[in-house]
Amino acid sequence: xxxxxxxxxxxxxxxxIFSVLPFTGCQSVAxxxxxxxxxxxxxxxxxxxxxxxxxxxxxxxxxxxxxSKGESYYxxxxxxxxxxxxxxxxxxxxxxxxxxxxxxxxxxxxxxAKSGNRLGSLLCRLGxxxxxxxxxxxxxxxxxxxxxxxxxxxxxxxxxxGCSKTFFNKEDPTATDMxxxxxxxxxxxxxxxxxxxxxxxxxxxxxxxxxxxIYVEGYEKGLFWTERLGDLVKEYxxxxxxxxxxxxxxxxxxxxxxxxSLEGLGRHEEAERSYDEYRQTEFSKTMEGLTNASDxxxxxxxxxxxxxxxxxxxxxxxxxxxxxxxxxxxRYLLKKYxxxxxxxQQDSINHTARxxxxxxxxxxxxxxxxxASELHSIHVRDMEIVEAEARSxxxxxxxxxxxxxxxxxxxxxxxxFRRRADxxxxxxxxxxxxxxxxLEETTTIKERMESELRIARDIQMSMVPCMFPIxxxxxxxxxxxxxxxxxxxxxxxxxxxxxxxxxVGDVSGKGVPASLFxxxxxxxxxxxxxxxxxxxxxxxxxxxxxxxxxxxGNMFVTMFLGLLDLETGHLSYCNAGHxxxxxxxxxxGGEFIQMLPNAPIGVLPGLEFRxxxxxxxxxxxxxVYTDGLNEAENPAHEQYGNDRLLSFLRNCxxxxxxxxxxxxxxxxxxxxxxxxxNDDLTMMCLDIKNI
Numbered sequence: 227x228x229x230x231x232x233x234x235x236x237x238x239x240x241x242x243i244f245s246v247l248p249f250t251g252c253q254s255v256a257x258x259x260x261x262x263x264x265x266x267x268x269x270x271x272x273x274x275x276x277x278x279x280x281x282x283x284x285x286x287x288x289x290x291x292x293x294s295k296g297e298s299y300y301x302x303x304x305x306x307x308x309x310x311x312x313x314x315x316x317x318x319x320x321x322x323x324x325x326x327x328x329x330x331x332x333x334x335x336x337x338x339a340k341s342g343n344r345l346g347s348l349l350c351r352l353g354x355x356x357x358x359x360x361x362x363x364x365x366x367x368x369x370x371x372x373x374x375x376x377x378x379x380x381x382x383x384x385x386x387x388g389c390s391k392t393f394f395n396k397e398d399p400t401a402t403d404m405x406x407x408x409x410x411x412x413x414x415x416x417x418x419x420x421x422x423x424x425x426x427x428x429x430x431x432x433x434x435x436x437x438x439x440i441y442v443e444g445y446e447k448g449l450f451w452t453e454r455l456g457d458l459v460k461e462y463x464x465x466x467x468x469x470x471x472x473x474x475x476x477x478x479x480x481x482x483x484x485x486x487s488l489e490g491l492g493r494h495e496e497a498e499r500s501y502d503e504y505r506q507t508e509f510s511k512t513m514e515g516l517t518n519a520s521d522x523x524x525x526x527x528x529x530x531x532x533x534x535x536x537x538x539x540x541x542x543x544x545x546x547x548x549x550x551x552x553x554x555x556x557r558y559l560l561k562k563y564x565x566x567x568x569x570x571q572q573d574s575i576n577h578t579a580r581x582x583x584x585x586x587x588x589x590x591x592x593x594x595x596x597x598a599s600e601l602h603s604i605h606v607r608d609m610e611i612v613e614a615e616a617r618s619x620x621x622x623x624x625x626x627x628x629x630x631x632x633x634x635x636x637x638x639x640x641x642x643f644r645r646r647a648d649x650x651x652x653x654x655x656x657x658x659x660x661x662x663x664x665l666e667e668t669t670t671i672k673e674r675m676e677s678e679l680r681i682a683r684d685i686q687m688s689m690v691p692c693m694f695p696i697x698x699x700x701x702x703x704x705x706x707x708x709x710x711x712x713x714x715x716x717x718x719x720x721x722x723x724x725x726x727x728x729x730v731g732d733v734s735g736k737g738v739p740a741s742l743f744x745x746x747x748x749x750x751x752x753x754x755x756x757x758x759x760x761x762x763x764x765x766x767x768x769x770x771x772x773x774x775x776x777x778x779g780n781m782f783v784t785m786f787l788g789l790l791d792l793e794t795g796h797l798s799y800c801n802a803g804h805x806x807x808x809x810x811x812x813x814x815g816g817e818f819i820q821m822l823p824n825a826p827i828g829v830l831p832g833l834e835f836r837x838x839x840x841x842x843x844x845x846x847x848x849x850v851y852t853d854g855l856n857e858a859e860n861p862a863h864e865q866y867g868n869d870r871l872l873s874f875l876r877n878c879x880x881x882x883x884x885x886x887x888x889x890x891x892x893x894x895x896x897x898x899x900x901x902x903x904n905d906d907l908t909m910m911c912l913d914i915k916n917i
Contacts, residue, residue, distance in 0.1 A: 260333065264292035268301055281305035296326035296337040303344060312348060319345040323365065330372070339369055339379035346386030350434070359390040378415070378427050384408040385431045389438040396444045405435050409454065422469070425462045429476055432458065436483050440521075445490030452483040478509035482518040489525045497526070640757075647753045648771075655746060690748075695721040697792050699917040703883040704730075704910035705891070707854075713906035714740025714783075715852050716748050720755040724792045727755040730910050731785035732804065732852040734826075743781045746772060747827070751787070761787040761800035762837030765827060769802075773831040782828035786850050795844030795914055800837045802827045805853055808875055810913075811846035815876040818868070847883065847913040849875060854907035855890070860899045870897070883911035 264287045271279040280301055288298025303318030322341035326334040342365030349358035362383050369375050369383070388404030395401070412428035432455045439448035459480055463473040481504040488497035501522055509515045516535055523532035694702045704717045714733030719726060729751050733740040750771055754764045764787055772783070786807060788799040803826035806818040824835050851871075858866040871890070878889055887909050894907070 260293045260297050265297075268293070272301075272304075275308075277305045277308040281309070294333060294337070296322050296329070296334050296341070299325065300337045300341050300344075303341065307344070307348060312352065316345060316348060319348070320361070323361070327368065335369075335372060335374050338365065339374065339377060339383070342366075343379040343382045343386075346383055350386050350389055355390040355393040358386055359394075362387040362390070376411075381408045381411045381415075381427070382431060384411075385434050389434055392438050392444070393442060396439070396442045396447075409435070420465065422462075422466055425458060425465075426472075429455065429458050429462065433476075433479060433483075436487075440483060440486050440490070443490060445487045448483065449487035449491065452480060452487055455483065456480045474507060475509050478504055478507035478515065479518070481507070482510070482515075482522060486518075486522045486525055489522060494526075497522075501526075651746070651749050651753065655742070659742075690717055691719065695719060695726060697721065697724070697726070699915040700726070700792055701883045701913040701915070702728075702911070703887050704908070705887050706906070706908040707891075707903070708736075708906050709854065709903040710736055713737075714744050715854065715906035715908035716744045716783075717908055717910050718748055718751055720752060722756075722758070726790045726792055726912075727751075727761075727788070728790070728850075728910065728912065729785055729787040730804070730850040730852065730908055731783045731827075732854075732906070732908070733783045734781050735779075736906065739779060739781065743772070743779075743783065743828075747783050747785070760837055761789050761798055762835045765800045765802045765824070765835040766833065769827045769829075769833050769835065770831060772828040773833075777828055782826040784826045784852075788848075788850075790843070790912065790914065792914055795842035797840040797843050797848075798837055799839070800824065800835050802835060803829075805851060805856065807848055807850040808872060809840075809843060809846055809848055810875065810880070816872060818872070844914050844916050847880060847886070847911060849886070850910045850912075852906060852908045854903065854905035855894065855909060857905060858894050858898055858907065859901060859904050860897055861901045866894055866897050880913075883913055886911050 264283075268280060268283050268287070271283055284293065284298050284301035284305065287293040288295060288302075293301075299318045299322035303315045303322060306312075306318060307315035319341040322337055323345070326338035326341070329335070329338070342362060346358050346362040346365075349355070349361065366375075366380070366383050366387060369377075369380050374380065384404045385408045388401045388408065391398045391401035391404070408431055409428075412424070412431055416424045416428060432451055436448055436451035436455055439445070439451060455476070459473065459476045462469075462476070466473070481500050485497045485500035485504060488494075488500060501519075504510050504519070504522075507515070510519055520532055520535040523529075523535060690704075690706055694704070702719070706713070706715050706717060708715065714736055716731045716733070717729060719728040721727075731744070731747055733743045733747070735743075747768060750768045751764065754767050759767065765785065768785075772781075783802075784804040785802045786799065786804040787802070788797055790797050801821040802824045806821055808816050809819050810816040819840075822836050822838060825833060856866055856868050856871055870893075874890060874893055875886070878886060880886060890909060
């Protein structure tokens, strides 16, 4: 009844632990994993270029835990960028980097690199090269540390960092190295897999590189990178001639970059020819094309044409977009003002100055309103994140407290159960000693010896099983033959579900003392196996119980203890100074198992026994024995020996484990040739078949 109550209590605690664990772990898992359905929805919105839907989906799915935090923040930054909300885009990409930076999850690393790439691109486009350098370098270093430095995102990060370094110091060799490494990675990518994507990635990277060199007036290197751009555009056009729109746009960029670089190097005629070719393209009539043309005209000091170009740009901004921003004032009006200064046209200078003053106030107000709106959105989002993290922290605190209490209860029940088991073992030991004492008082010496041996033999034989476990595919048999009426050998097993514990042991010495020591070892094995311990831990615990001051006879036991998964055939075992078992099958039909040299149990207190394992022994019989087998002697004191044992097992016709044990028993008797047994003999054979 007590044992039943303890089992019920342990089962209840186990159920409680597993009911609490989902609450402590589910949230973190949900935050890390994105559901395929959520990813598919966001990708579909991205392909449709529905940026408002991307923003809505990323926010709602991220809040619901359907998208990982890093992925949610990345897509919100992506949507805000395309909606023209640069500060919000910058904020969300910074958040994506922050939440994915500590992670080693492959999906998190992908969005860590993507967010760093997008953020670096945005900052460089805005001319914020110091911020770009501050953001990109840590991402590059971590991707290299994690060996994630072969992706297109990493390559682009090298370009943005290299361009930023070039902006501050065009003689910086690390900048040149970064840009060159990025170029070689693009070329290698094209060589490994030529595609529109690989070519376009390379062309975009080289455009950024050529532009920064031109911007810092490094015209020689600007021309060098421009020629690389031309080579790639030509290859792309040859391979994908049907993509005329893209090819013509990039060819136009190549021509205007070439014109600016040549003009900066003083090669005016060549520059003029390139500029004339550029003027023939459709791209030159776009806003970006007009801006590039203005840059060339400024370098060439063709101020009349530069003024006309800037006037066209500003008329377009006013009539088509009806907006003046600080960025447009800086990029166009100020350059227009400078061009009039170079021409010395005072009326135009004054007119442009008044125009700048007229639009400056509204541009500042618009910019402040936009900043305020974006900052408000960022503040609201920050408050939501702080509140969610605080709520999560409170929940984790509650669940952690519950789990600690449950574990304390479980530990208390375990201690009570362990003490009761130890007490029961000591009582059994004491009862056995008292039985022997009673025999000594009530019989003569001869009668006492006969009764003692008979009772001890009955007790000993009752402690080893005569029936063996029934399980699909399992064939198991064992036998024990004491050299005297009682002996010090032992074997036992415990079947729990599909896990089979088994043990074979040999106590030092013979007779009654050995049988008592054997009884203790057997009972400890059964008790500890029921607690689900590993073979090595069981050996360690038995050693703690049997060694030390209580072992006045300095007895010890060698033991082979195994734990076999009957479903998979996986074998965990610990060999405590015992004879190596034989595993059948293999190339030679059977071999002794090579094992770690653990000491016997009971020799030294405090030893930590080491366990080993075999992936599967399915279809390979396992034979375990004591040294009474291989050391069995004939009248000439010749031992049976390991070689004869191994030869017998390799050549026997294996019909069942019982047939193997009966066959070896007969062969040992034949070898003894009438000689008395010189030691206890115990054998166990197991075979788990593939079914």
